[in-house]
Amino acid sequence: MSKIKPQTLKGFRDFLPETMLSREHLMQTARDVYRSFGFAPIDTPALEYTEILLGKGGDESDKQMFRFTDQGNRDVSMRFDLTVPFARFAAQHLNELGTPFKRYHMGAVWRAEKPQKGRYREFVQCDFDTIGTSSNAADIETLMVIHELMDRIACGEFTIRVNNRKVLNGLLEKLDLTEQSVNVLRALDKLPKIGREKVLAEMTEQAGIDNERAAQVLDFAGLSGTTEELLTQVGAMVAGNETGETGVAQARELFDVASSAGLPAQRLQLDLSIARGLDYYTGTIYETFLADLPGIGSVCSGGRYDNLAELFTSQPLPGVGASLGLDRLLAALEELGKLETASTPTQVLVTIFDPAWIADSFRIARQLRKSGLAVEVYADHKKLGKQFQYADKKGIPIALVAGEEERATGSWQVKDLRTGDQSPYPEAELAGHLAELLAKNC
RNA sequence: GUGGCCAUAGCUCAGUUGGUUAGAGCGCCGGAUUGUGGUUCCGGAGGUCGGGGGUUCAAGUCCCCUUGGUCACCCCA
Structure with missing residues (x-):
């Protein structure tokens, strides 16, 4: 009889323990950070009515949706991000939630x-949002959360690039380019990647604006200098335009507060060229x-939006x-x-010296688990x-052994597989000593 | 969605202009006088050459389709 070929769909993946341990570790860190800022967890269904999701993230995301008709003949789609379902969620439950409302949401999305x-067809996003306030304080806190997340997760340096769409929009308003803003911003977003000439070409050819104004937009996005210098130059360029001035003021406050709060300046960068592809952002924008x-x-990545749920409720x-x-x-x-590199969460392996003494192994394992250790009996x-060999292969750092001698004295040999060191400890001191050992190299 | 490249053992790959029973390293399993791993030595399992069809006396090798991976565009986490 022929077997079914075991295979996963294009863009979908299995996760082995080694990978999954890292994933869960990252998720746990994200969860800890979100909670430490007071964000509360929510969840929403993977599947929504198509009309809920359609047209919310632009034409591109519509094309990328997994969409089908269910057994009840409903037109349904799998969520392609967590923001749009959140908009639906917020509109539906606003009266129970109250504002401002801060939530985090970690879950798979499909594109x-x-x-x-x-880039996968199924991937996990860890979102957090503060809704019900237009205050710049929320923008600032968002920056702080991103910084804290990356600081604890990234294992290396990173740059949070920040911009404010109001600044861009202010300039576009001044240049009378509001109509073409979507195309202009999309082209602008590519500046670091394809260079000035090609962006200029795209703006004139596809966005249909004249050379002079395209050049002005590019001059604007290409400004360089310290954050303070940039803000000053930009401020001058949008002077007289209310939107632009507001944007500059917000950006200035954001950078000032971040600096006062102790965020390292080299990790923050005002980047006038980032615009973000998604259409719904209206204020501060972040990319890391x-x-x-x-x-x-x-x-x-993320940003500020004026009206998350306008399609679902008249409540702004x-x-x-x-x-x-x-x-x-x-x-x-x-x-x-x-x-x-470990492929198991186990910290301590309790060996079985003789099958007749198996009860000792299980007894000590239970006792150690009570003190918070991850313990496995072979x-x-x-x-x-x-x-x-098993412990070594799985990356378990410590093994316990008790033969006749140890049993006679009520002690266990504690072997550190990482160093090879081994010495006996009485059962009463075991938990404390193990905790000490484990704290060392991790 | 458009275009390019790729697919041989669990992993990384070798396989001569198509020619007998398809190889290596690593990994895995077992063993080297049964109270101790990582090193070493010995042995073993594991592949209908991604799948299907075609050309040929003969296909891992050539052609078509399909599935998956990868890169660029598009877009984005």
Whole structure:
């Protein structure tokens, strides 16, 4: 009888323990950070009515949706991000939630696009948003959260690039280019990648604006200098335009407060060229790049929007938030060789010296678990060498052994597989000593 | 969605202009006088050459389709 070929769909993946341990570790860190800022967890269904999702992220995201008719003949789609379902969620539950409302949401999203490195059809996003306030304080806090996340996760340097769409929009208003803003911003977004000449060409050919104004936009985006210098120059360029002036003021406050709060200046960069592809951003915009691997793209992006849920409710819901791209970050860390290598969460392996004494092993294991350690009793009756080999292969740092001698004195041999050191400890001191040992190299 | 490249053991790959039973390293399993791993030595398992069709006396090798991977564009986490 022929077997079914075991295979996964294009862009979908299995995760082995080694990878999964890293994923869960990252998620736990993100969770800790979000909670430490007071964000509360929510979840929403993977599947929504198509009309809920359609047209919310621009034409591109519509094309990328997994869409089908369910058994009840409903037109349904899988969520392609966590923001749009959140808009629906917020509109539906606003009266129960109250504002401002801060939530985090970690879950898989699906996009039917062509897979590439760091781009999958199913991937996990870790979103956080603050809704119900237009205050710049929320924008500032969002920056702080991104910084804290990356500081604890990235294992290396990173740059958070910040811009404010109001600044850009102010300039476009002044140049009377509001109509073409979507195309102009999209072209502008490519500046670091394809260079000034090509962006200029795209603006004149596709956005249909004249050379002079395209050049002005580019001059604007290409400004350089310290953040303070940039803000001053930009301020002058948008002077007299209310939107632009507001944007500059907000950006200035954001950088000032971040600096006062102790965020390292070299990790923050005012980048007038980033615009973000998604259409719904209206204020501060964030993108985060790893210093060691900028090519993989932004690993944490977001921004401010004026009205998250306008399609679902007449209640205005301004907000700001960002999304950590867990799978992309993981792909980056893997490429940089910064992933953990253990393939089990076990910290201590209790060996079985003699099958007749198996109760001792289970007893001590239970006792150690109570003190918070991850403890595993070897699952088979094999000789000690095999048991150590197993521990070594799985990356378990410590093994316990008790033979006749140890049993007679109520003690266990504690072997540190990382160093090879071994010495006996009475059961009462075991937990404390193990905690001490484990704290060393991790 | 458009275009390029790729696909041989769990992994990284070798396989001469198409020619007998398809190889290596690493990994995996077992063993080297049963109270101790990582090193070394010995042995073993594992591939209908991604799948399907075609050309040929003969296909891992050539052609078509398909599935998957990868890169660029597009877009994005």
